[in-house]
Amino acid sequence: MNTGFWKGLLRLAGWNVDITAPRRDKCVICVAPHTSNLDFILGLAAYRSLGRKANFLMKEFWFFFPLKYLLRALGGIPVPARKGSDLTSAIVERFNKADYMNLAVTPEGTRSYREEWRKGFLYIAYGAGVPLQLGIIDYTHKEVIIRDEYTPTGDIATDMDFIRKYYDRYASLARYPEKFARL
Secondary structure, three states: OOHHHHHHHHHHHOOEEEEOOOOOOEEEEEEOOOOOOHHHHHHHHHHHHOOOOOEEEEEHHHOOOOHHHHHHHOOEEEEOOOOOOOHHHHHHHHHHHOOOEEEEEOOOOOOOOOOOOOOHHHHHHHHHOOOEEEEEEEOOOOEEEEEEEEOOOOOHHHHHHHHHHHHHOOHHHOOOHHHOOOO
């Protein structure tokens, strides 16, 4: 679908796009707070409205016939429910083989309140040697924002501390702020 469709969809819903981070052939887009299924639709529409494509991780559960064809066409990558799969290495390998890959990830891993964030997005960015672009879905001002970029150091604790502090100031902008674990 062309950019006009996505722009029109956002305009109809009253949303604006503020994506000024550099356009990258390869990056991980970290999106938080993640408290609603609507976050996915808004983020997808905003990115597509600029003519950009992004992959995204989604529970394997959703990849059933016929929905799996739509999700894959939109960039979906199923996340196995079973333990023992090495998703991080598989995604790093995909980055290494691809000419273009922007991967949107919600580090909370769920829309529910979660004290601990998943660290896979940092391992992926560091392992693939790509920057993190920091995305926010601002329900207060009806804006999808990606302005800032962060290069992971490889020290996961330091990187996670930076990311958590960065997003802490945006907690009140979530659709359901009470579902976002503040520092």
